[in-house]
Amino acid sequence: MIHFYIVHHQLSEAVFLQAYLSTTDFSNNVLVVDEAALLGTHTDQPAAIICSIPSLTNNILKWLKKLHNPPLLICCGTGAEIENIVNTQQVFAYLQTPVSLERVLSLKKNIHDYLFQTAKPELAEKKNFVFVKSDYKLIKINLQEILFLSGLKDYTQVFLKNKKTPLTTLKNLKEFETKLSPNDFVRVHRSYIVAISQIDYISKNEITIESYTIPIGNAFRKVLDEAIGKNS
Template sequence: MVNCILIDDEPLALQLLEGYIAKIPFMNLLGQFDSPMQAFTVLEKEQVDLIFLDIKMPDITGIDFYRSLTRKPQVIFTTAYSEYAINGFELKAMDYLLKPISFEKFMNACLRVNSFVELQAKKEAPQNDFFFINVSHKMHKIFIDDIVYLEGYKDYTKLHLKSSNNPLLVLHNLKYFEDMLDPQRFVRVHRSYIISLNKVTVASRKAVSIGNVEVPVSDNYREPFMTYIAQYLR
């Protein structure tokens, strides 16, 4: 669930976005305001994940208001003026929606925020360093750090472990492990492979080396993977 507020000095804009939010199950509107200063109380007392914030307002611009906040929720700027876009993205806005805002663009922006909020919640939640998995009617204890990479075969997955020369064949598909494992540590690079980022020794646009093993990187997963790698370029 994404807790959000609306700030816009145009009543019709507030009405439109309120209607959009009502259509999206994971969005929860905590309040709407025609002046940024009216929103301070909610921002101080409630857990606000996201502000939909108009930029050009009479008393203070949305950009200056957002800069003034000590605790900054995620923000999506809404405005009729495209020249403010650079300022908005300098503040690491989740999105910048140019009025008139279509429901499709609004929905896509909300989906990005929801994914971000869910990822943050996973990162903040206590994480076990192991799990148990059923292999041939025996429960095997798997340490997360022991996983080198995972190889999918339709309804089965091979777990390649650092501690064993023989992979474990498990009756779960690759999507099961993709949903279970921390996406900051394990990345899908191919429809048949998930790799442990800690175990990568060489990476390129076409393949990843993990020790002596080379894992292919497919077109569908290349850009997200290379974007992640780019964070660590020096």
């Protein structure tokens, strides 16, 4: 069982999220709480917080840092709001508004899988492939064949080695990001995630991979530098 806590500045949106999260299995404890109630929460069970960005205070971030086994933090907001806090290291995932049931259920499954693997590391095997839906088919993609990913609103284009045409899938970039290892992939722009091993060279504001040029967003430069530093 996973405990979900929703902290949202708009009650109507919190109620929608509560209804979506209560759908299907994986959890049966979904609570809408305010900041004071959240900071007074104590649980040894797997937990996640979905917090709207206007409700994300320094008090919440400081509280999470103090916890030995903190809940996963998911930030909910518009694309512009999400870009402004992308360097917040404590964030597990981002949920872009307006939310849909499909998007929430996909996020919920990713949270479940992550917490299950974290609790039982002997069952957590490194994935070397992923299945994506494209053109009404489920297509297996070997992760080592991915060059980079480009986000287009609710779609993601996956650029692959030796493929002239990218694979397009109905999954937004932030949801796709939760399926990728941060040791192998890094977000370098609001609209791009690159495979670290495929980078040919990096200039001041651009990354070159084969014949492609990918821009580097200012808000993502620090994360990119840290990823490159680990491989230097």
